[in-house]
Amino acid sequence: METVGLARSGGRSGAENARVERVRERANWMRRRLLGMIVDAGQGHPGGDLSSADILASLYFDILRIDPKAPSALDRDRFVMSKGHCTGALYTALAGAGFFAEAELDTYLKPGSRLNGHPNRAYLPGVETNTGPLGHGLPVAVGIAVAGQIDGADFRTFVLTGDGELQEGSVWEAAMFAGHRGLGKLTVIVDRNRLQQGAKTEDTNSLEPLADKWRAFGWQVAGVDGHDHAALLAAFDAAAEPRDKPLVIIADTHKGQGVSFMRDQAGWHHGVPNAEQYAEALRELGAELEAEMK
Amino acid sequence: MAAANAPAGLFDCRDAYVRAVEELAAADNRIVAVVNDSVGSSKLGKFRDRFPDRLINVGIAEQNMVGVGAGLANGGKIPFVSGAGSFLTARAMEQIKADCAYSEQNVKLCGISSGVAYGELGATHHSIEDIAWLRAIDKLTVIVPADPWETAAAIKAAAAHDGPVYVKISRMPVPELARPAGAAFAIGKAETLCEGGDIALVVNGTLVHRALAAAEALAAEGVAARVVNMATVSPLDTDALAAAAATGAIVTAEEGLAHGGLGGAVAEYCAQHAPVRMRMLGFAGFQPTGSVDWLFERSGLTAEGIAAAAREMLALRG
Incomplete structure (x- = not known):
């Protein structure tokens, strides 16, 4: 079985450092904000939110060509959040990118809020398709990429899937077709935190050899440390190179990343920190921030 | 064509x-x-x-x-x-x-x-x-x-x-219905193909031409049946349904389950807004193997089956 090398960041220029620092700061802000939203709402999916926060920060605050004032522009890059339960990460990214006012984050999961437990494009600008049931994002993203292919358009389409989600058959129907069509402007990121709702993916219905599966479906495969902002940006920059195959980036991540007592704990898939835990989480995130600011 | x-x-x-x-x-x-x-x-x-x-x-x-x-x-x-x-x-x-x-x-x-x-x-x-x-x-x-x-x-x-x-x-062979010049289709708008005040036949799809034939047979018996082509099931044309209900009896017929489809939609509306006696023609459940015509006949989805249901309704009304 072929394995995938895990890209980690190396030496960088000053401009590159500025890009990375901005994404790092935004990801840290997303983490602090989404934990507060979950505490306030009394429910949420902190494990997956924290697992995917660095990926979303890299996309929304650097990579995606999007204009919050023109959320329906035909030539916009698309980001499809296939793991639709991770709205803490998605909504903080969308608010941070300017699709709606940051203050609206305080309405998360409240009666009548536009910030549903799963995203809704009919209410909320910036959402591309309504997800929640798993295995829906990739087929829709493939359709978007086919539309672009027919038109010879330049926009890129990104999809974030969970890893447990890859147990859904519809993912592989879409993966097969994307390989067949040679959708070179399509990039999937797998949030490979190795935990699904109740257990490890490999104990439930094993995904490995995962890279081989994608290769066999006609995809180019890359690996990245999904919490290394410089490596994520480099992987997304490389994804812009002309390709005649779709690309999957398998991001090695940790559920609950950034909060020590949540990290790699399946129990924090759902869950709400109590006051003491929330304070501890903020301290950890603040300490991290302070360390970066030196 | x-x-x-x-x-x-x-x-x-x-x-x-x-x-x-x-x-x-x-x-x-x-x-x-x-x-x-x-x-x-x-x-x-x-x-x-x-x-x-x-x-x-x-x-x-x-x-x-x-x-x-x-x-x-x-x-x-x-x-x-x-x-x-x-x-x-x-x-x-x-x-x-x-x-x-x-x-x-x-x-x-x-x-x-x-x-x-x-x-x-x-x-x-x-x-x-x-x-x-x-x-x-x-x-x-x-x-x-x-x-x-x-x-x-x-x-x-x-x-x-x-x-x-x-x-x-449908792929089932159907005739082209006679329509007045200038007839237009609109989503959510039913088509009253035949005026009549004694009973209403609310149908769609492959059952429409059968309902028209049933109305012809009923007319020969002195019964004026209204034939409503309810092509749009969602959203329903409730004005057309209210007029159908005003006849006092409705028979629905469709190439689908007898429950839950067009008949079910009509019944939901009528039960709440225009109570009227109804019969719902369709398939009772999973169908056996057989030709399309045989399947239609065994479930009464024919001109004769629709006319017979209409006669039963009129008899009940006395």
Whole structure:
């Protein structure tokens, strides 16, 4: 079985450092904000939110060509959040990118809020398709990429899937077709935190050899440390190179990343920190921030 | 108009469907067709030859077909997603709900060879549950055209409508209905094909011409039956239903389950807003193997069956 090398960041220029620092700061802000939203709402999916926060920060605050004032522009890059339960990460990214006012984050999961437990494009600008049931994002993203292919358009389409989600058959129907069509402007990121709702993916219905599966479906495969902002940006920059195959980036991540007592704990898939835990989480995130600011 | 596999004077509505889609595609390059290895059964071979870049064949993969349709709509296209009604609806139901209806995407779903068109192939291939399932989904327009004219008109109306639409397309030979000059199709607007005040026959699809024949037989007996073609099941034309209920009795008939579909929709409205005695004709459940005609006859989905149901209703009323 072929394995995938895990890209980690190396030496960088000053401009590159500025890009990375901005994404790092935004990801840290997303983490602090989404934990507060979950505490306030009394429910949420902190494990997956924290697992995917660095990926979303890299996309929304650097990579995606999007204009919050023109959320329906035909030539916009698309980001499809296939793991639709991770709205803490998605909504903080969308608010941070300017699709709606940051203050609206305080309405998360409240009666009548536009910030549903799963995203809704009919209410909320910036959402591309309504997800929640798993295995829906990739087929829709493939359709978007086919539309672009027919038109010879330049926009890129990104999809974030969970890893447990890859147990859904519809993912592989879409993966097969994307390989067949040679959708070179399509990039999937797998949030490979190795935990699904109740257990490890490999104990439930094993995904490995995962890279081989994608290769066999006609995809180019890359690996990245999904919490290394410089490596994520480099992987997304490389994804812009002309390709005649779709690309999957398998991001090695940790559920609950950034909060020590949540990290790699399946129990924090759902869950709400109590006051003491929330304070501890903020301290950890603040300490991290302070360390970066030196 | 020639339909190669239909007897003289009768037409396969798939021909009208593909002509309409080709006409739309010639005028608007946003029109694309998405199929599940169903180019032949959807009669889209000529479309593929004329617009090769706009025929997207995902292979035998209905969940992906509908998801891809939703994505194409996101990308600015107007996709006509066509597959055998049984597989398109049952296999991809969650994609229809979440990706098309709940996401309010501009996708046109075309259930081909629906109802019991695949008579001998059995209940796996019959699509008699589709209307019951789909009319339960919010924001999804559901249309069951009766003949070639209405099929073409419904397809054009679906293309012009900004939102998800399901069109149930028959392959069963049907006659072209006589309509007054200037007749127009509108989504959500029923067509009263025959005025009458004694009883109302509320029907759609392949049952419309049978209901007209039933009304003719009843007229010979001095009964004035009103025939309402309720092509749009969702949203219902409640004004037309109120007028139908005012006759005092309604018989519904459809090429689908006797419960949950058109009859169910009419009953829900009437029970709450215009109480009236009703009979609902359709299939009672899974159907055995057999020819389409035999299946229709054994469930009373014929002119005689509709007329007999009407007579029973009139007798009950005394």
